[in-house]
Amino acid sequence: MDHSALFQKFVAFTADLHEVSHELTRGVKSEDVTPVQYKILEYMMVSQPVTPSEIADCVDLSLPNTSRELRKLMEKGLCEKATDDADRRRQLFRLSTDGQAMMGRVFAQAQQGFEQRIAGLTEDELKEVEAALELLQRKVFQ
Amino acid sequence: MDHSALFQKFVAFTADLHEVSHELTRGVKSEDVTPVQYKILEYMMVSQPVTPSEIADCVDLSLPNTSRELRKLMEKGLCEKATDDADRRRQLFRLSTDGQAMMGRVFAQAQQGFEQRIAGLTEDELKEVEAALELLQRKVFQ
DNA sequence: CCATTTACTTATCTTTTGATAACAAAAAGG
DNA sequence: CCTTTTTGTTATCAAAAGATAAGTAAATGG
Numbered sequence: 001m002d003h004s005a006l007f008q009k010f011v012a013f014t015a016d017l018h019e020v021s022h023e024l025t026r027g028v029k030s031e032d033v034t035p036v037q038y039k040i041l042e043y044m045m046v047s048q049p050v051t052p053s054e055i056a057d058c059v060d061l062s063l064p065n066t067s068r069e070l071r072k073l074m075e076k077g078l079c080e081k082a083t084d085d086a087d088r089r090r091q092l093f094r095l096s097t098d099g100q101a102m103m104g105r106v107f108a109q110a111q112q113g114f115e116q117r118i119a120g121l122t123e124d125e126l127k128e129v130e131a132a133l134e135l136l137q138r139k140v141f142q
Numbered sequence: 143m144d145h146s147a148l149f150q151k152f153v154a155f156t157a158d159l160h161e162v163s164h165e166l167t168r169g170v171k172s173e174d175v176t177p178v179q180y181k182i183l184e185y186m187m188v189s190q191p192v193t194p195s196e197i198a199d200c201v202d203l204s205l206p207n208t209s210r211e212l213r214k215l216m217e218k219g220l221c222e223k224a225t226d227d228a229d230r231r232r233q234l235f236r237l238s239t240d241g242q243a244m245m246g247r248v249f250a251q252a253q254q255g256f257e258q259r260i261a262g263l264t265e266d267e268l269k270e271v272e273a274a275l276e277l278l279q280r281k282v283f284q
Numbered sequence: 285c286c287a288t289t290t291a292c293t294t295a296t297c298t299t300t301t302g303a304t305a306a307c308a309a310a311a312a313g314g
Numbered sequence: 315c316c317t318t319t320t321t322g323t324t325a326t327c328a329a330a331a332g333a334t335a336a337g338t339a340a341a342t343g344g
Contacts, residue, residue: 006271021160136275207301
């Protein structure tokens with residue numbers, strides 16, 4: 001198989017997915033968070049609680065800037081901080097009730113957009129989609 | 143099929159792909175362009191020539207800000223401007239020789255990273271990957 | 285103990301990005 | 315023609331994000 005052609009398809013695919021996911025989360029701008037702050041909240045949504053170091057790693061932010069954004073998120077009442085009892089240097093951050101609610105709304109809206117996209121598919125086609133997602137993750141993303 | 147479960151998988155998939163593509167284009171930071179400028183160059187790479195309006199639409203930038211970034215890219219010698227003869231209001235932008243060369247390097251590096259990821263796959267598996275990409279584009283991205 | 289390392293914070297400054305107003309030139313359409 | 319619309323530019327200001335220096339407190343490891 002021609003690896004270059006496959007790479008081209010991968011690039012086009014990536015561009016398309018990026019556009020779709022951007023469209024699905026478009027509504028977030030109405031809420032009062034910046035893009036970087038949203039990325040932090042999204043990360044908290046999937047792995048809670050998290051330390052500033054973990055966030056800095058995964059969101060690709062310096063530790064001082066992570067600290068600043070976390071402070072802003074706390075001021076907005078979207079997340080909470082607690083000291084780790086096992087290691088009192090570590091700070092554990094999690095979404096507050098409001099933060100959970102907000103991210104819940106965002107995900108619900110994204111899911112609704114996703115549902116519309118797959119609305120016309122049959123059961124068999126849905127299974128194909130699921131299989132394709134799993135195959136790409138397994139073979140390409142590792 | 144459970145649509146919520148499928149959506150969860152889609153979210154995880156999107157996050158993974160985002161991470162991979164970020165890793166593949168990591169080396170661009172060494173070149174002297176900002177993230178927004180890189181997006182413009184990437185867009186020019188796939189569709190040339192482009193007008194400021196088209197860029198503004200696709201890269202999600204206001205027209206004044208697009209104009210500013212295009213000026214910076216021209217100052218850096220990465221793209222060129224020419225007036226459309228058919229409609230002299232329209233400005234046609236394309237990559238300069240340097241710009242082509244730079245994006246060529248970026249794509250070559252990304253392709254190299256991609257090759258490593260698929261290095262262990264058999265011919266049949268590569269065909270599966272290609273089929274999965276096409277299926278998702280057809281059924282979900284439209 | 286005590287020096288060193290780790291985890292985080294605060295403060296400050298620069299760069300990048302976003303938003304808006306005002307303008308110019310070409311085209312479109314009576 | 316002459317008004318209106320389209321396309322793009324320039325200028326300016328504010329907000330967001332990046333970078334770096336300096337400092338604190340807790341843990342680690344002789």
